Amino acid sequence: MLYSIKMRAESGSRHISGAERIVERREMAQVMDALTRRGLEHPNGPAENVTVTVRHITRPLLTIQALPVRDPKVQDMDEARRVLDAELRALGLQSAPVLSLLYGLREPMRGAVLLHADNLQRLEPDQQRGVRATCMDYTGNSGEGKNHFKEALCLASKVASCPQIIGELCISDDPDYTTGYFASRDRGYVRIHHIKASGMQLGGRIFLFRGEPGSLEQCMDYLEHQPVMVCME
Numbered sequence: 001m002l003y004s005i006k007m008r009a010e011s012g013s014r015h016i017s018g019a020e021r022i023v024e025r026r027e028m029a030q031v032m033d034a035l036t037r038r039g040l041e042h043p044n045g046p047a048e049n050v051t052v053t054v055r056h057i058t059r060p061l062l063t064i065q066a067l068p069v070r071d072p073k074v075q076d077m078d079e080a081r082r083v084l085d086a087e088l089r090a091l092g093l094q095s096a097p098v099l100s101l102l103y104g105l106r107e108p109m110r111g112a113v114l115l116h117a118d119n120l121q122r123l124e125p126d127q128q129r130g131v132r133a134t135c136m137d138y139t140g141n142s143g144e145g146k147n148h149f150k151e152a153l154c155l156a157s158k159v160a161s162c163p164q165i166i167g168e169l170c171i172s173d174d175p176d177y178t179t180g181y182f183a184s185r186d187r188g189y190v191r192i193h194h195i196k197a198s199g200m201q202l203g204g205r206i207f208l209f210r211g212e213p214g215s216l217e218q219c220m221d222y223l224e225h226q227p228v229m230v231c232m233e
């Protein structure tokens with residue numbers, strides 16, 4: 001029997017941090033404790049409340065491979081911009097409007113912008129919240145500490161496996177974490193150092209949607225509810 005355990009930490013209405021695991025019954029107490037501590041001790045805190053939710057998983061699990069990782073040399077924000085430009089243009093997108101949306105996200109969102117790749121319309125039902133990619137974990141996760149890279153690779157691998165998502169852009173909302181990424185099935189997970197200046201509260205994600213109009217529901221259902229285990233091998 002498997003359980004989804006999700007943690008979110010808030011201060012008033014401000015989102016501070018979130019994390020999740022998929023675990024067996026015997027691991028539950030220890031994982032709940034670790035996630036609760038993480039919510040309380042987050043650098044964007046202090047958190048006023050931490051909510052931990054446990055849900056029995058009923059849908060069949062999907063197991064996927066982690067995206068291959070690329071780590072191009074990027075030494076400043078100009079070079080980061082050029083890498084982002086090139087990745088977006090390779091998808092047939094104009095990069096300027098997408099990047100100004102990404103860098104213009106000033107209100108902290110819990111989820112991502114879901115952006116139609118061709119008409120650049122925002123598709124999230126709730127633009128303040130955004131769309132969450134949840135219900136994923138690594139096979140054999142030891143749960144040791146917070147690792148931005150590993151957690152992002154898990155999320156990005158799930159998101160890239162969604163048939164209607166052609167790419168993802170991410171900037172951490174942690175002020176001192178200045179490495180972000182672009183990810184897609186074709187290009188893999190492209191780490192982008194210096195995606196933002198150190199000390200900036202700025203952060204956010206954009207999922208790029210391309211699909212039949214009727215497939216939007218399916219896409220959001222997959223991102224939010226399909227349990228996915230990610231293999232590192």
Ligand code: WAQ
Nearest residue numbers: 109111112132133148149152172173174179203204205
């Ligand atoms: N689903 C969708 N969007 C999310 C989710 C989620 N589960 N979690 C966070 N977001 C959005 C939200 O708007 C956050 O403000 C933003 O993404 C950034 O989230 O290779 O730490 O958790 O070293 O701050 C990248 C690692 C780390 C790069 C990303 O994101 C590397 C990170 P954060």
Ligand code: MG
Nearest residue numbers: 016017018173
């Ligand atoms: Mg977060």
Ligand code: MG
Nearest residue numbers: 017018019151
């Ligand atoms: Mg996170």
Ligand code: MG
Nearest residue numbers: 017172173174
């Ligand atoms: Mg964060």
